[in-house]
Amino acid sequence: MATNFETSKPIYMQIVDTIFQRIVRGEIGPGEKLASVREMAIHSGVNPNTIQRSYAEMERMGVVETKRGQGTFVIEGEIIVERLRHTMQTEIISQFVKSMEELGISRQQMISRLESFLKEGEQNDDPLK
Amino acid sequence: MATNFETSKPIYMQIVDTIFQRIVRGEIGPGEKLASVREMAIHSGVNPNTIQRSYAEMERMGVVETKRGQGTFVIEGEIIVERLRHTMQTEIISQFVKSMEELGISRQQMISRLESFLKEGEQNDDPLK
Amino acid sequence: MATNFETSKPIYMQIVDTIFQRIVRGEIGPGEKLASVREMAIHSGVNPNTIQRSYAEMERMGVVETKRGQGTFVIEGEIIVERLRHTMQTEIISQFVKSMEELGISRQQMISRLESFLKEGEQNDDPLK
Amino acid sequence: MATNFETSKPIYMQIVDTIFQRIVRGEIGPGEKLASVREMAIHSGVNPNTIQRSYAEMERMGVVETKRGQGTFVIEGEIIVERLRHTMQTEIISQFVKSMEELGISRQQMISRLESFLKEGEQNDDPLK
DNA sequence: GTGGTCTAGACCACA
DNA sequence: GTGGTCTAGACCACG
Structure with missing residues (x-):
């Protein structure tokens, strides 16, 4: 479990970002329930x-x-x-x-700078530590 | 004169960024003098x-x-x-x-997403402005 | 049959309402500064x-x-x-x-009931008290 | 200084309101029996x-x-x-x-605003879509 | 002095 | 248990 928050963005927005990422990556599907506020608070080491x-x-x-009384769910569909993927990508x-x-x-x-950067990254990808 | 600051980053850091950008773009050369604090303040519509x-x-x-008594200058060389260009680019x-x-x-x-984005952008690219 | 209970309005929304009323009535004009969070908190007897x-x-x-660092202002124009007047009136x-x-x-x-109510009100309007 | 917030209406009062509405509309007549507390609780999805x-x-x-032993009845007459109609209407x-x-x-x-509102409402009765 | 964020703890209505 | 609201008090970055 990592807590490791950047100092720049507010914590609550960083949490929004990570949840959005999990939805875009398919780890949380449409209609699924999120962890309850209290669960998530304990898990993240953050105040409810x-x-x-x-x-x-x-x-x-x-x-x-x-x-109400049931929890928080990702919208169906x-x-x-x-929409999320497109919005975040474009951003x-x-x-x-x-x-x-x-x-x-x-x-x-x-584009060429990006390609160079990605190529360099491949070399010392995992071997080191 | 119009000053359109994003609400996210601190203003003083946004100013640092824009000055660094001008240095990297060659608008301000090594050894050159920056505008005085007061001038810059008036010009930017920001508190000194x-x-x-x-x-x-x-x-x-x-x-x-x-x-002292002369002003603020970009380091010679x-x-x-x-160094600035590389640091900011990599960042x-x-x-x-x-x-x-x-x-x-x-x-x-x-890479492909970036290319798509740039292609779409070409339409309203330079002709304007 | 629908049960559909309106959630009783939170304090922070009631405060929004009263401020909107003051704007609509012209007591606070476009571009003007609102009371600071702390002033308003003391004045309203509510937590900041x-x-x-x-x-x-x-x-x-x-x-x-x-x-930032200056306060909260009504939008110019x-x-x-x-817009506010229309929204609240319709509501x-x-x-x-x-x-x-x-x-x-x-x-x-x-309409006729409303007219009757307003007429009755005119009689004992100001003379009293 | 005092700021009188409207006491947010308790649910039990909202229920009173809906029952009063039904009496005023004639759905429940004088002398008639109300649903039992338990029936009403289940029906409304509310605590008895x-x-x-x-x-x-x-x-x-x-x-x-x-x-006692029979239930709750609307008063005769x-x-x-x-009386109810007048009270609620005035409220x-x-x-x-x-x-x-x-x-x-x-x-x-x-009055004129109310009339405008009612007129607008007539249009999108059926024809519009 | 300004707003913005966060914690800690509490109470509420709803299911 | 669930989310929603509120208080109390604190710290922060900004101007």
């Missing part, structure tokens, strides 16, 4: 109020719904997963492109 | 304390130096520009790769 | 966290914006007032109509 | 204690009476229905007027 805030945020975004990519452009890097260069 | 903090941060990072790329991996996207897919 | 929640909610609704009226219908009162009757 | 409290409240208000109307006044809307405007 913080988890509550994450859940409320996800509900506000229309990704999750709460059934595969569409929600596609990441456009942020990347914007940042690179601000450094004066052309669009062709972005 | 905030600019002061940005300058202090850049000095702490070894990118600029303050000469082209090496500083290369951006590794952040991008990490985020995409968290979505369960393979490294091959990253 | 609750006020914070009200402010966050209003920002989420796009009625208010926060400038008279449009926001018109009140439709609630009224719904309640009257639940009593089996026809739409024509609603 | 809560229903018990609603019945006690209605008895206190002189609208129903309890006959058409007058009770008239709804004065609440409406109060809310509209809080928005700074004049009494003349209230």
Whole structure:
């Protein structure tokens, strides 16, 4: 179990992010129940109020719904997963492109730099530690 | 003159970023003088304390130096520009790769998704503005 | 038969309502600053966290914006007032109509009953007290 | 300073309201028997204690009476229905007027706004879609 | 001084 | 048990 929170983003949003990632990766399917606020709080080593805030945020975004007295569930329908995936992907990519452009890097260069980075990564992938 | 700050990152760090970008893009060369704190404050529509903090941060990072009574200058030597460019580029790329991996996207897919995104963007690319 | 109980309104939403009323009535104009979280908390006899929640909610609704370190301000532009007025008015009226219908009162009757009520009120309006 | 928040309406009072509505609409006549506490509890999906409290409240208000071993009955006489209708109607109307006044809307405007609202509602009766 | 986040603990209505 | 709200008190980054 890792607790390891970045210091920049609020914890409750980091939790939202990780849950969204799990939905996009298919670890939590549409219609499935999330861990209860209290369970998640213990598991994450975080105050229940913080988890509550994450859940409320996800509900506000229309990704999750709460059934009173029963728990919090991912919205039914595969569409929600596609929507999430697309939204998060686009967010990441456009942020990347914007940042690179601000450094004066052309669009062709972005791709080659990315390819170089990925190739370097392959070499010292696992062998070391 | 118009200043459109994101709400997420601290303003003083956003200012550091934009100045670093200008250095990397060659708009400010090694040895050149930055605008004074007061000028920059007025120009950015931001509190002088905030600019002061940005300058202090850049000095702490070894990118600029303050000469008493003269102002704040980018460190001499082209090496500083290369160092900055490499540092910021690597930071951006590794952040991008990490985020995409968290979505369960393979490294091959990253490149193709990026290419698609750039192609779509070409339509409203440069002709504008 | 539907049971459908309205959840009694949380304090933080009641506070949102009263602030919206003040905006609609013109007591707080576009661009003006709201009382600080702490001031409002003391003034309302409520915990600062609750006020914070009200402010966050209003920002989420796009009625208010926060400038860091400066305070919370009503969005610029008279449009926001018109939008608020229309939204709240419609809410009140439709609630009224719904309640009257639940009593089996026809739409024509609603108007005449309202007129009677207002006429009665005129007689003992101000002279008293 | 005092800030009078509306006491959020308890469920048992909301149940009282719905029963009163049914009496006013003539669905339950004077002298008729109400559902038993247990029936009503199951039917409403509410704790029997809560229903018990609603019945006690209605008895206190002189609208129903309890006959030991027989059940709970609406008081005899058409007058009770008239009394209820008037009380609830006045409550709804004065609440409406109060809310509209809080928005700074004049009494003349209230009527015209209500009429507009009712007219709009007529259109999307059936034809529209 | 400003808003934003977090913890700890409590109570509530609902199932 | 479930989520939702609220209080009390604390710390933070920002201007």
